[in-house]
Every structure is written in C-alpha cells, then in structure tokens.
Amino acid sequence: MAAIKKQDFSAIKKKYSEEASFKPDRYFDLGDAFLDACGIPGPAMGHLNMLLGHSDTGKTVALIKTAIDAQRKDILPVFLISEQKWTFDHAKLMGFQCEKVIKEGGDLDWDGFFLFNNHFDYLEQITDYVNTLLDAQDKNELDYDLCFLWDSVGSIPCHMTYDGKGGRQHNAAVLADKIGMGLNQRITGSRRSDKKHTNTMVICNQAWVELADNPFSQPRIKSKGGEAIWLNSSLVFLFGNQKGSGITKISITKDKRKVKIATRTKVSVMKNHISGLGYEDGRILITAHDFMKAKDEKEEKASIEEYKKTAGEYISEKLGISTSEISDASIIIEEDSE
Numbered sequence: 158m159a160a161i162k163k164q165d166f167s168a169i170k171k172k173y174s175e176e177a178s179f180k181p182d183r184y185f186d187l188g189d190a191f192l193d194a195c196g197i198p199g200p201a202m203g204h205l206n207m208l209l210g211h212s213d214t215g216k217t218v219a220l221i222k223t224a225i226d227a228q229r230k231d232i233l234p235v236f237l238i239s240e241q242k243w244t245f246d247h248a249k250l251m252g253f254q255c256e257k258v259i260k261e262g263g264d265l266d267w268d269g270f271f272l273f274n275n276h277f278d279y280l281e282q283i284t285d286y287v288n289t290l291l292d293a294q295d296k297n298e299l300d301y302d303l304c305f306l307w308d309s310v311g312s313i314p315c316h317m318t319y320d321g322k323g324g325r326q327h328n329a330a331v332l333a334d335k336i337g338m339g340l341n342q343r344i345t346g347s348r349r350s351d352k353k354h355t356n357t358m359v360i361c362n363q364a365w366v367e368l369a370d371n372p373f374s375q376p377r378i379k380s381k382g383g384e385a386i387w388l389n390s391s392l393v394f395l396f397g398n399q400k401g402s403g404i405t406k407i408s409i410t411k412d413k414r415k416v417k418i419a420t421r422t423k424v425s426v427m428k429n430h431i432s433g434l435g436y437e438d439g440r441i442l443i444t445a446h447d448f449m450k451a452k453d454e455k456e457e458k459a460s461i462e463e464y465k466k467t468a469g470e471y472i473s474e475k476l477g478i479s480t481s482e483i484s485d486a487s488i489i490i491e492e493d494s495e
Contacts (some may be wrong), residue, residue: 194439203348210396233301236274240312241384284335311363329383393428
C-alpha cells in the first residue's frame with residue numbers, strides 16, 4: 158500500500174488563515190501614584206475601559222486625569238456627560254486645559270481642545286452621538302484620535318424607559334446592543350495597524366451591590382445597566398470596596414474650622430484582558446488637584462505634608478487662615494467601616 162502523501166501545511170495555512178496586525182499597546186498616564194497603586198499607568202488606548210465604584214471613590218478624578226493626558230498627547234477628549242454633576246472648575250484646577258468665555262447674550266461657556274455634550278435624555282442619544290463623530294472621522298472631517306469620556310453609565314435610561322414603557326431589562330438590552338454589538342467593534346477595531354486613528358472609551362459606571370446568596374459568600378459589586386460594559390471592557394478598575402465605598406476622609410482643622418483635604422481610597426485592577434496583570438491591594442489619596450501615593454501609613458503621611466505645602470494657598474483659602482498657619486493645623490482621619 159502506497160504511503161499517504163501529506164500536503165504541506167504552510168500552504169493550507171497561507172490559503173485559509175488570515176490574521177490582522179495591531180498597533181502596540183499604549184496607556185493613558187494617570188500619574189506615578191496611580192501606577193504605584195494598581196500597577197497599570199491608566200486606561201488602555203484603543204479599548205473600552207470601565208471605572209467601577211461607589212460614590213466619592215475617585216472615578217471622576219481618574220476620568221479627568223485621562224482627559225488631561227489625552228490633551229498632552231494631542232488626542233481629542235470627548236466628554237459624554239449624563240450625570241449632571243460635572244464642573245469644569247474642578248477639571249481646570251487639576252490641570253485640564255480650558256478657559257471661561259462669554260458667549261453672545263452673556264452666557265458663560267468653556268473653550269479649549271475638547272468636545273463636550275451633556276444634552277442627553279436617554280442612552281441611544283449618546284451612542285448615536287459617538288457614532289456621528291466616528292463617521293465624521295472616517296470621512297476625514299475630524300482628523301484626530303478620539304478619547305470618549307462617559308460620566309456615567311447608570312445615570313440615564315434607554316428611550317423606552319424614558320417614555321415610561323420600559324425598565325431595567327430594557328436599559329441593559331440597549332447597552333448590550335449599542336455597546337456590545339456596535340461601539341465596541343468600532344472602538345477596539347481602531348487598534349488595527351491599517352486604521353489611521355486609534356479611539357478609546359473610558360466609562361464611569363455607577364454600582365449596586367448583589368447580596369450574598371448563601372451564608373458562606375460575600376456581597377459583590379455589580380455595574381448598573383447590566384453586564385454589557387463589563388463584558389466588553391478590556392480593563393476594569395475598581396475604586397473602593399465591593400460592599401461600600403470603604404473610603405477614609407482626611408481633614409485639616411484650625412480654630413474649630415474643618416476642611417476635608419483628601420480622601421484615601423482603594424484602587425485595584427478587577428479585570429485585565431490585555432496583559433492579565435494588576436494589583437488588587439492598592440491604596441491612593443484623592444485630593445482636589447491630583448492622586449497622591451498612600452500605599453502605607455508612612456507614605457500617606459508624607460503625601461499629606463507635601464500637599465499642605467504645594468496646595469497651601471488653596472487650603473488656606475478654604476480654611477480661612479494664612480499659609481503659615483497650615484503647618485500648625487491638626488489632621489483628622491475618619492474611617493469608613495465599609
């Protein structure tokens with residue numbers, strides 16, 4: 158019996174296998190303190206990134222820091238604001254490049270290298286706006302890499318729910334359709350080497366807590382709006398604890414006046430589908446100006462003393478004392494048990 162002649166496999170592979178090439182991995186830089194806390198510089202470019210956590214745990218600060226670094230890299234920040242607590246005054250204080258301008262009629266506005274839209278009633282308007290900008294980019298009408306910054310998912314319903322005809326399952330279905338089956342492909346597809354621009358989306362996601370289903374398990378943090386953002390995000394950063402915020406308020410007091418100058422929070426990498434790495438025990442300080450290092454008590458104390466010096470005028474104004482008196486002011490630390 159004649160031996161069976163095997164076909165050269167390289168010819169088969171060449172004919173039937175096709176692999177796209179991708180640009181090198183890059184990250185936004187949220188500063189040394191953030192890198193030290195979680196082991197990753199910041200959100201990944203060309204990916205969906207989720208900032209998950211309870212209130213007042215540092216999500217918006219991370220969003221602003223991403224926007225600041227985007228400006229440095231000539232990447233156009235696009236703010237998608239559906240939770241109406243945004244303030245450019247805070248962003249400017251942190252270093253975001255923007256200026257107040259007076260429009261015709263005397264109304265105040267902000268100008269700079271960014272796009273801003275907070276005129277949304279329901280989810281579909283946000284995803285339609287993002288697609289409009291990506292279409293303009295494809296037509297060379299918007300010749301910039303784009304960084305979409307959404308604050309926040311969980312704060313706005315879908316169209317059906319907005320009209321009083323839907324509910325939570327409809328909100329989740331819209332996000333699964335518009336993000337999972339739509340924008341995720343356009344955002345992550347921009348990483349291909351044959352694409353001119355690289356686009357990124359960073360999403361602050363409101364949280365809820367799933368109660369333990371048996372005596373031996375623990376409550377778990379979940380993202381409002383269903384699982385679509387979680388499933389399609391390459392990176393998920395967790396701010397605070399699972400059950401609650403778990404923050405520590407750090408205040409300065411002088412002559413019976415008390416002002417919070419920092420918040421200690423936890424930050425960890427909850428999901429990493431890029432390198433698989435990331436710390437799960439990071440601690441960091443949030444101030445009005447930046448993140449600061451706080452991995453242990455010694456480092457935290459040094460950061461607080463540094464902040465009292467570098468932000469002396471800001472603190473003295475809030476506290477109503479001179480900058481020379483700040484060194485004599487007392488520090489109060491208030492732990493959150495959860």
